[in-house]
Amino acid sequence: MWTGRDRATAPCDGPTPSRRATRATVTRMRVEVDTELCQGHNRCYALAPELFDVDDYGTAIVVGDGTVPAELTEKAELAVANCPEYAIKLIED
């Protein structure tokens, strides 16, 4: 996992300058649901079904490993901002 400090000094093994530039600027975002806090309000699944699913009890779960593609960042932020129980986190890896 890269931290901010690592990013600044990360060794680059890319063969070309363009690849090096990509590695240096892209951070991986992912969403996480705290299932202890989730009470099944279903706001995240309604707002961002690409990122969240619900189980048979209505508890939220992340789709896949929770990775947020760049084009869904805004939806992820919306899901975080609408959870009444503060059960969702958007994490920068």
Place this chain on the structure above:
Amino acid sequence: MSTTGYGPADGVYGPVADWATDFDHAADDYNPNAHRIWHDLREGGCPVAHSERYGGMWAPLTHELVHEIAYDTEHFTSQAVIVERGRPEVPPPVGVAPPITSDPPFHQFARRLLLPPFAPKRIEEWEDDVRALCRDLLDRTGAIEPGTTVLDAAVQYAQHIPVNVISRMLGFPAEDDDYFRRCVHAIIETVDEPDEQRFAEDRFGDDIDLEVYLDRQIDDHRANPRDDLTTYLLDIEIDGNHLEHEHVRGTMLLLLIAGIDTTWSAIGSSLWHLATHPDDLERLATDPDVMPYAVEEFLRAYAPVTMARLVKDDYDFHGCPMRADDWVLLPFPAANRDPAFFEDAESFVIDRAENRHAAFGLGIHRCLGSNLARLELRVAIEEFVARFPRFELAGETRWSRGQIRGPRELPVRILE
């Protein structure tokens, strides 16, 4: 339903003298003026109102305090959630209508049984039925002459939708819908009356006691099992044992009561807003993409449901000397309009993007039927606006009394 109540000797609570010290959510002038009352109390430095009515009652009015109490199952019990003069007879942790009247750890057991049939994907299956019901109600309004015809959007439309759906889910006959509405009225709207007046037999005409009605339904479903929630509850087996009769009946009571006037009120309040805010009505009629945000904003700005708790033991709550057995209201609708929590809290912002509202409660008692309520609200508004893209208020709105806030009479003039 309760022990002998507290109250004045002459039986009647008078008009509210002062909302800070004599608060009464069932007073005639509370629901019509609720938004102003919360605003004035908060601005006036009173985040928790109090009353000696109902044997002692507190009403926190900020999001922070409502949130704190909703999460605190150590000092507050859910044993009863409708404030009345008496105190509940069925002891914790089960209460009369599990899981809403249950406390941990029993609460989690009772709730988990009920979650699957109300989970989002199971509720989505009801959309076509709800839509057909709404269209049928609109068809029944008869010939419309734009600019002249006046409909009652509460009486002819909103009040029929949730009761029809929940009684169908439970497997009850459609012709009993009127009876269920009368029961809900007696349970929710007459709480400030003395018990002997409230439950006087001559008040109910030929109506039977709701628990007797539910017992008959249980007997009938045992004899003739079918694909509905009543049979689902009767079929549940835990370690080879079925649920106790009182548990099944209490849960049916909960689903019926909670599933009727709550969503009816949300639909009615949303239509009231649209009838009084033509810009929002036009936006909704012309921009369907705004609907998901509008639904959540209707729920925030006009949340219908105030819950309640009882104080377990004497407790100092931020300087409020709460006594054991005092009521504490949980006015989620007031929390939803708290400017300390929401930007522009007093305004209706139809496309509000960040909307962490508490219309369905907070914590372990999150409204079990929230997915159904949201579906009914969205479809009811979509269909009404599709049929009548322009309408306006055409007379006096009559608001409900007590913990569930919404219009009971809502005359609107159809303009288009």
